[in-house]
Amino acid sequence: MAVETLTLGKALNNGLRRALERDPKVLLMGEDIGKLGGVFRITDGLQKDFGDERVIDTPLAESGIVGTAVGLAIRGYRPVCEIQFDGFVYPAFDQIVSQVAKMHYRSRGKVRLPIVIRIPFGGGIGAVEHHSESPEAYFAHTAGLKVVACSNPSDAYTMIQQAIASDDPIVFFEPKRRYWEKGEVDTEAPLSAAHPLHAARVLRPGRDATVLAYGPMVRTALDAATAVADDGRDLEVIDLRTLSPLDLEPVYDSVRRTGRCVIVHEAPSSGGLGAEVAARITEKCFSRLEAPVLRVAGFNTPYPAARMEEEYLPDLDRVLDAVDRTYGW
Amino acid sequence: MAKGDRTKAGGGGTAPPEPEFVQLLTPDGERVAHPDYTVDFTDEEYRGLYRDLVIVRKLDAEATALQRQGELGIWASLLGQEAAQVGSGRALREQDMAFPTYREHGVLYCRGIDPIMPLGLFRGVNQGGWDPNAFKFNMYTIVIGAQTLHATGYAMGITKDGRVGGGDGEAVIAYFGDGASSQGDVNEAFVWASVFNAPIVFFCQNNQYAISEPIERQTRVPLYQRAAGFGFPGLRVDGNDVLASYAVTRAALDAARQGQGPSLIEAYTYRMGAHTTSDDPTRYRIASELDAWQAKDPIKRVRAFLDKQQLADEAFFAEVDAQAQREATHLRERVLSMPNPHPEQLFDNVYPHGSPLLDAERAEFADYLASFEGSAN
Numbered sequence A: 001m002a003v004e005t006l007t008l009g010k011a012l013n014n015g016l017r018r019a020l021e022r023d024p025k026v027l028l029m030g031e032d033i034g035k036l037g038g039v040f041r042i043t044d045g046l047q048k049d050f051g052d053e054r055v056i057d058t059p060l061a062e063s064g065i066v067g068t069a070v071g072l073a074i075r076g077y078r079p080v081c082e083i084q085f086d087g088f089v090y091p092a093f094d095q096i097v098s099q100v101a102k103m104h105y106r107s108r109g110k111v112r113l114p115i116v117i118r119i120p121f122g123g124g125i126g127a128v129e130h131h132s133e134s135p136e137a138y139f140a141h142t143a144g145l146k147v148v149a150c151s152n153p154s155d156a157y158t159m160i161q162q163a164i165a166s167d168d169p170i171v172f173f174e175p176k177r178r179y180w181e182k183g184e185v186d187t188e189a190p191l192s193a194a195h196p197l198h199a200a201r202v203l204r205p206g207r208d209a210t211v212l213a214y215g216p217m218v219r220t221a222l223d224a225a226t227a228v229a230d231d232g233r234d235l236e237v238i239d240l241r242t243l244s245p246l247d248l249e250p251v252y253d254s255v256r257r258t259g260r261c262v263i264v265h266e267a268p269s270s271g272g273l274g275a276e277v278a279a280r281i282t283e284k285c286f287s288r289l290e291a292p293v294l295r296v297a298g299f300n301t302p303y304p305a306a307r308m309e310e311e312y313l314p315d316l317d318r319v320l321d322a323v324d325r326t327y328g329w
Numbered sequence B: 001m002a003k004g005d006r007t008k009a010g011g012g013g014t015a016p017p018e019p020e021f022v023q024l025l026t027p028d029g030e031r032v033a034h035p036d037y038t039v040d041f042t043d044e045e046y047r048g049l050y051r052d053l054v055i056v057r058k059l060d061a062e063a064t065a066l067q068r069q070g071e072l073g074i075w076a077s078l079l080g081q082e083a084a085q086v087g088s089g090r091a092l093r094e095q096d097m098a099f100p101t102y103r104e105h106g107v108l109y110c111r112g113i114d115p116i117m118p119l120g121l122f123r124g125v126n127q128g129g130w131d132p133n134a135f136k137f138n139m140y141t142i143v144i145g146a147q148t149l150h151a152t153g154y155a156m157g158i159t160k161d162g163r164v165g166g167g168d169g170e171a172v173i174a175y176f177g178d179g180a181s182s183q184g185d186v187n188e189a190f191v192w193a194s195v196f197n198a199p200i201v202f203f204c205q206n207n208q209y210a211i212s213e214p215i216e217r218q219t220r221v222p223l224y225q226r227a228a229g230f231g232f233p234g235l236r237v238d239g240n241d242v243l244a245s246y247a248v249t250r251a252a253l254d255a256a257r258q259g260q261g262p263s264l265i266e267a268y269t270y271r272m273g274a275h276t277t278s279d280d281p282t283r284y285r286i287a288s289e290l291d292a293w294q295a296k297d298p299i300k301r302v303r304a305f306l307d308k309q310q311l312a313d314e315a316f317f318a319e320v321d322a323q324a325q326r327e328a329t330h331l332r333e334r335v336l337s338m339p340n341p342h343p344e345q346l347f348d349n350v351y352p353h354g355s356p357l358l359d360a361e362r363a364e365f366a367d368y369l370a371s372f373e374g375s376a377n
């Protein structure tokens, strides 16, 4: 075992490196990912080591990045596209939703598109507009795409490799404000032994209420659980990890035990992942619920200017407030 | 006619020589003639251009300093691009409309707009918040290239309103960068402007880089030549020459307002600073490149010209510097005293007439905030 302490960003970098080493068909493409190593340095050093034929600085055109990835995939490559920020994926939306998502279906299974679209997402970094959004629901709503979100360095390292090895097109969300957080990563464990990509994971067992999160909000949920542990309240925290397909069996198991569930995400509540998850929990666990499933989410406004984001973003207090409210029924 | 810059902006070493560009003032401050373009400024107007250049550079440096001190979240500096912005900005007539990117602080200044206006965006207290029609200057657009379509639509509206033709017709200028030229939106804007003969000038500041990517990543032909394929004229101007930038923009806008349709101007210039304060250009470009462009500085050449022509003396230059300093200090003071938004402003202006959902969220949020009042934390 070779356990290293890495930031989430560096773990992704190492994971991409392993994928490039493993399969010569893997290509990285995106804006400023070569010499600069990406604006978050996730691809730092990779162009130097693998060359500019495999780590490609693309023209400034997101529809082009994803559209050409489709052609490259048809030609047998495994493109990994970097979208520089969440708010800049929309020029590629047509390619992702109308082309990437549907090609396997339309070709009656003859075309596989092993494309990964990496998107740093979420807020909390004090950025200007279009740099802090959480667009995951658009993609989770689209059949034919798979959608995952990593929350910690260890998962980042394995999940990016699993996503690249997958035959499905995958939108891969990276919690940008957690890029600098450190954690232990076993860089030698075989990928086959890793927790499956499309599986949720209980990160903290607990008896009293279930808190669901993914991406950047997992840390918030864990902090909330720690904060109330001393008061004798025992929260179970589950990292959803996969947003499409959802893996809810561990969630149902948990909610059947706790009877209370709060789901946390930065994206606005309306039409968000929380709504989907709450509906399914209600369908499966209705008789065991002590309270409605509550959502702690971004408000139904555009992502605000940076000096209001602290209020906009779910935080520990709002999570605990919701947990409290599940006791009010 | 002067030659364009032949030094490569970065990347490989096989680029063909750069084509000629329109230049009226050499880097040494020599006034040169061009067969198609000239300017006819009074002495006072020449001095005015110098004043603009110095002030916009100074305000820009102040904003960079404010960012370094944590007073702005980020800043996109115009350093090096002052001539392209002041030249084109002063070429606008009062009735003309501008659609900027996030870097056109110099154009904004030349429109007579208070430079404090865009700083709320960079400080993170708002997202622009001004009325484009009131200032004839659209809000800054961060999503690369999107504003070129907005500008085209606005120009189509001018035509529909019968405001094209004659000297008092209206025209539009759309700013964008060399990187933006790759976006679908920009290419669609070219198509639309062409098909509808819209009164618009596409003004591309080719500052050689899109963050880290040199121009070769976006194009194999000089950008201005792309216009031909869309069916309208394109030309390259020395974007570090304020006189030439003014002359070509004025001519293109006047042609547009008289009904001659769109055109593309490629202002050949250089981003002397980082892409933004978040960027580290040492990772992708060499210092000698910067030195070469420093010799072509847009302000130095105007000062040399004023000197040589004896249009200004030391007292004038000192007075301009003093004014620039005063404006910068004033700007700083107002940035520091910019109030933070009240949290409940989150819910304002999502829709013109509100929505029940937002009303409910706002009320719940107010209750939630009130629940903390009186508690220790």
Ligand SMILES: Cc1ncc(C[n+]2csc(CCOP(=O)(O)OP(=O)(O)O)c2C)c(N)n1
Binding pocket: A031, A060, A062, A084, A088, A091, B103, B142, B143, B144, B176, B177, B178, B179, B180, B181, B207, B209, B210, B211, B271, B275
């Ligand atoms: C659609 C979109 N993709 C990516 C970005 C991130 N980004 C911001 S500025 C920039 C480079 C822009 O280069 P250019 O158009 O040459 O303008 P410059 O910044 O050099 O003035 C990029 C890639 C963005 N803002 N919008």
